[in-house]
Amino acid sequence: MSRVTIPIGPQHPLLKEPMSFNITLEGENVIDSALRLGYVHRGIEKLAETRSFIQNITLFERVCGICSHIHTTTYCQAVEGLLELEVPRRAVYIRMLLCELERIHSHLLWMGVLAKNIGLNTVFMYSWRDREIVLDLMEEISGGRVSHAINTIGGVRKDLKEGQVQKLSEGLSVLSERVDELLRIVDNDRSFKARTQGIGFLSEEDVRRYCVVGPVARASGVDVDLRKNVPYACYDELSFKVVSMTEGDVWARSMVRIHETSEAIRLCEQIIEKLPEGEIAATAKRKVPAGEFISRSEAPRGEVVYFVKSDGSQTPARVKVRTPTLTALITLPRQLSGLQMADVSAVVAGVDLCIACADR
């Protein structure tokens, strides 16, 4: 049988962001695939060296539009580590609240994209409609739907008011019912299962060798979640389950993400209940002392690492960002080999790519 190479190019209805993907087929089966990144490479790490520590918060918020808050949280944690600054507990709780709301919105977004890619348009509409509830709640707290600008070095810029807490509780209880409905679809719907089970398989050994993180790793039996293993912020004061499965296919990843969304809703309810009184920001010194600091956190897609180096001047000497999508991209050729062309869209969506994060 002759071989055909299909370019899934930078502009394609399957991809929300530009990435070049060449798939070589023999008949209907994928035998090889090649990635080309770099379409969204903006040179952010170099830009960060020319801007002050505070200006960089705005810059790092725009590494990715979907997980913007976790990037600034991790960056601020690194700079606060260099300053040896203790952030007030109320500020940490507000940061965690937004992190969990962001996790909910990111997973609902992913659910819609996966459903659209496999042809279940109604689920796309339902999950993005429910996502609007989360965006309204985030706008209520921070003033922005997608980029929040709430983090500062030493804490947060805006406080939670009484009326907002009431709205949060109401919104979360509506979300809880809707997410249970989505879980029912993923767990029971025959067409969803037929399109997602048994494809894109990664074994536990693969996850180890490719250093995969996030829900993709947890769906293959690697039970690591930085909120539990390296409790940053105040996650050790809250109780939640880390969800993992062993099937390792696109369906297992879907189950892990939906369960994580339910856990995130429960976490938000605990945060509101236990919100401590106090200041919302500590005063930071103007000069960041020389040193290096690594900060890690659990974004919706996995481990985010920020390495910040200061040489005592106004601007950082080096900021290195490692985002989780890069680990998933390395495994794509392995996941796709041997599959049929019709399954490519489900696998690519099941990995939950965020190319803007990967390219920086």
Place this chain on the structure above:
Amino acid sequence: MINKIIQWARRKSPWILHFNSGGCNGCDIELLSLLTPKMDVERLGIMKESSPRHADILVCTGPVTAQTEARLKRIYEQMPAPKWVIAAGSCSCTGGVFSGAYNIHDGIDNVIPVDVYIPGCPCRPEAIVDGVVKLLEKVK
């Protein structure tokens, strides 16, 4: 007479092609939320298309990176005339927060002609609808 009908159809049902020329995704997901039940622009006749050959309006988000420049030009050339371009978001207007980076040509108007600029970081869905409406009034 036929021309009048065609003009009416163009105004009443503009088909959009969305291209992300290197942005952070923020404006893209605000653009996609236009299709979802809260805003639902399909009832206004706006449909999101996949092929440049089917589209009337190119909505571009993100600053132009060196790698996407050639693609952006090619997509613009592939669209049949009459065609219009909307630069959605601060990055595609002027480069936004990434202005000055080594891999960026600030703003898409350095590469293709732009008809409407929609500021915002990210631009709100209501602002995008407003931009499309302003463009359609200009088309009249």
Place this chain on the structure above:
Amino acid sequence: MTVGNAFVELQKLSSEAEDISFSELNEKQVILSADQLLPAIKILHENDIYHLSTITGVYDKEHLCLLYHFWKEEGITLRIPIIDEKTSVETLTKTIPGALFYEREAAEMFGIQIDGLDTSEKMFLPDNWKGGAPMRKEPAVAPAEEKEED
């Protein structure tokens, strides 16, 4: 603690390395020379430490350094100074295939020579890029050009 054990064993390896001043980090770190990288990876694997978080290129007090950040319950970093243009490290992709993108990024952004890595195609930078390695402070001379002059 597996990381604690690995740290002790790696320090024995490190005491043979050149005495260079380095910055402090908030996680455990070990200074090694470029040819000690693969033995160090073996020690880490024997202690059940597999997860490579990332590879950072950074200018430290005297030299450009490559930092290999590993993690298992806590972090441990291998710091390898790149003494001059001829210093090269071995690729890890034979035992850790997940290191591929990080190594290609370090090679592309900093112009560091990594033996066994295919750098014929660009990954992040555009195909028509003529600006050298963008993260370097001084303009880079690619090792291939240097060899031609010899």
